[in-house]
Amino acid sequence: MDSRKGFFVSIVTLALALSLVSFSMGVNSVQNSLDRQMVDGLPAETAAYAFDDVGSDIDSFTGINFGLARNASQINASFGGTIGMQRNMSQEIAVYGTYAADYYARWTGANLSLDLSNLTDGAIEVSLSNGLQFVLSNQSAVFQTVAANGATNVTRYEISVNVDRHRRLATPWIPSGGDIQVVLRYSDRNGSITDTVSLSSTGINNYVIDYSPLDSITISVGQNGGRTGVLSISQGVNVTALVRVNASINYTNADEVQSYYSAFMNYSQGGVERRAFIEGDRV
Numbered sequence: 001m002d003s004r005k006g007f008f009v010s011i012v013t014l015a016l017a018l019s020l021v022s023f024s025m026g027v028n029s030v031q032n033s034l035d036r037q038m039v040d041g042l043p044a045e046t047a048a049y050a051f052d053d054v055g056s057d058i059d060s061f062t063g064i065n066f067g068l069a070r071n072a073s074q075i076n077a078s079f080g081g082t083i084g085m086q087r088n089m090s091q092e093i094a095v096y097g098t099y100a101a102d103y104y105a106r107w108t109g110a111n112l113s114l115d116l117s118n119l120t121d122g123a124i125e126v127s128l129s130n131g132l133q134f135v136l137s138n139q140s141a142v143f144q145t146v147a148a149n150g151a152t153n154v155t156r157y158e159i160s161v162n163v164d165r166h167r168r169l170a171t172p173w174i175p176s177g178g179d180i181q182v183v184l185r186y187s188d189r190n191g192s193i194t195d196t197v198s199l200s201s202t203g204i205n206n207y208v209i210d211y212s213p214l215d216s217i218t219i220s221v222g223q224n225g226g227r228t229g230v231l232s233i234s235q236g237v238n239v240t241a242l243v244r245v246n247a248s249i250n251y252t253n254a255d256e257v258q259s260y261y262s263a264f265m266n267y268s269q270g271g272v273e274r275r276a277f278i279e280g281d282r283v
Contacts, residue, residue, distance in 0.1 A: 046108050046110065046269060047110075047267045047269065047272055047274045050104055050108075050110065050112060050265075050267055051265060051267070051274070051276065051278065051279060052279075054100055054114070054263075054265060054278055055260075055261065055278040055279055055280055057096065057100070058093070058096070058119070058261055058263065058278060059261075059280060061092065061096070062081060062089065062093075062124050062136065063080065063081045063082055064079050064080060064081050064124065064126060064134070064136060065078070065079070065080065066078070066079045066126045066134065066259055066280050066281065067079070067281055068128075068257065068259055068280075068281040068282065068283045069283060070251065070257070070283040072252070073250065073251070073252050074155070074248050074249060074250060074251060075130075075248075075249045075251045075257060075283065076246060076247070076248055076249070077128070077132070077134075077143075077246070077247045077249065077259075078244070078245065078246045078247075079126065079134045079143070079244075079245055079247075080141070080160075080242070080243050080244035080245060081124075081136040081141055081242075081243060082240065082241065082242050082243070083136070083137070083138060083139065083140055083141055083233065083234070083235050083240070083241050083243065084138060084139075084235040084238070084239050084240040084241060085138065085240060089124065089138075090119070090120040090121070090122060091120075093116050093119050093120050093124075094116060094120050096116075097114040097116045100112060100114060101113055101114065104267075108269060109269060109270075110267060110268065110269035111266075111267070111268045111269065112265065112266065112267050113265070113266045114263060114264070114265050114266075115263065115264040115265070115266075116263050118262035118263065119261065119262060119263050122137055122138065123135050123136070123137040124136045124137070124261075124262075125261070125262040126259055126260070126261055126262075126280065127146070127259070127260055127261075127262065128257055128258070128259050129255075129256075129257055129258040129259075129260075130251065130253070130255075130257050131145050131146050131147055131150065132144070132145055132146070132152060132249070133145070133146050139234060139235060140232055140233060140234035140235070141232075141233045141234075141243050141245070142224075142230065142231065142232045142233075143230065143231045143232075143245065143247060144224065144227050144230045144231075144232075145227055145229075145230075147227070148225075148226055148227070149226045149227070150227055150228075151201065151227070151228045151229050152201075152227070152228070152229035152230060152231075152247075152249065153229065153249050153250040153251065154180055154201070154229045154231070154247050154248065154249050154250075155179070155180060155181065155248050155249070155250055156180065156181045156182070156183070156246075156247070156248040157180065157181075157182045157183070157221060157231055157245060157246070157247055157248075158183045158185075158245065158246040158247075159182065159183065159184050159185070159219065159231070159233070159243070159244075159245050160185045160186075160243065160244040160245075161184070161185075161186045161187075161217065161219065161233065161241055161242070161243050162186075162187050162188070162241065162242045162243075163186075163187075163188040163209070163211075163217060163239065163240070163241045163242075164188070164189065164240070165188055165189060165211045165215075165239070166188065166189045166190055166211065167188050167189075167190050167209050167210065167211055168210045168211055168212065169209070169210045170186075170193065170207075170208070170209045170210075171206075171207070171208045171209075171210075172195055172197075172207055173195070173197050173199060173205050173206070173207050173221075174205070175197040175198055175199070176197075176198065176199055176200045176203055176205065177198050177200075178198050178199045178200030178201060178202075178203060178222075179198075179200065179201050180198065180199050180200070180201050180221060180222075180229060181196070181197075181198055182195075182196070182197050182198070182199055182221055183195075183196045184196075184207065184219065186209070188209075195207070199221050199222060200222060201221075201222060201223070201228045201229035202222065202223050202228050203222040203223060204220070204222050204223055205220065205221045205222045206218055206219070206220050207219040207220075211239060214236060214237045214238075215236050215237055215238055215239050216235070216236040216239065217233065217234070217235055217236070217239055217241055218232075218233070218234050218236075219231075219232075219233050220232040220233075220234070231245065231247070256282055256283065257282065257283055258279060258280075258281075258282040259279070259280035259281050259282065260277040260278060260279045260280060261277065261278045261279075261280065262277070263277065263278045264276070264277055264278075265277075265278055
């Protein structure tokens with residue numbers, strides 16, 4: 001009787017041991033599968049992070065800080081920068097491209113290369129998927145449509161301009177009762193000017209501020225090269241101006257609007273490859 005009881009206990013013990021081994025193997029299999037999924041997913045996540053990171057860096061050190069928001073009928077775009085700046089922006093961007101490639105190769109093992117030729121030619125461009133474009137150069141800041149005979153569909157510009165000089169003369173816009181409301185907030189060593197007017201998107205409307213016979217800032221709203229509703233802020237010789245703009249744009253299309261810099265990036269890591277423009281905000 002005792003021997004049968006001992007045999008039964010041994011069988012039960014063996015069965016429990018086999019069950020535990022089986023359970024442990026199952027847990028390890030699931031864990032290994034999860035680990036593989038995490039490792040396999042890391043390159044894709046790192047690629048997405050790299051594109052966001054590079055875009056944020058370029059946006060920040062160019063000073064453009066391009067932003068988008070929208071409601072049912074309008075898109076609001078905000079942007080800016082410095083014109084007449086005493087910086088070699090093209091060289092700084094080229095140096096950054098080398099740094100970014102080295103950084104990601106060193107810390108993630110990724111192969112990253114940046115085509116920055118469209119940003120190192122003297123003009124930095126941010127484009128929107130609906131055909132609008134902001135171009136910042138040493139001479140000017142321009143918001144326009146890329147269509148040769150197109151309209152920006154801007155209904156309102158809020159413009160801030162700051163110049164660290166004494167002005168000699170300011171020649172304001174002549175209100176024309178047009179389709180674009182313009183709010184200008186200007187400041188220099190003489191003080192501040194605030195001007196609110198309605199201007200025609202098809203007219204030629206210039207606000208000129210002189211600092212010397214050769215030095216000036218011109219803020220133009222209206223028609224430029226066949227395009228309408230264009231904003232251009234340009235400097236004469238030796239004038240540095242910090243500018244910031246908010247543009248309200250009629251847009252009832254339900255399609256998403258994406259912003260991106262004219263910089264192309266190649267990224268490859270662990271079988272994941274991505275080739276695309278550097279993106280900014282989307283709404």
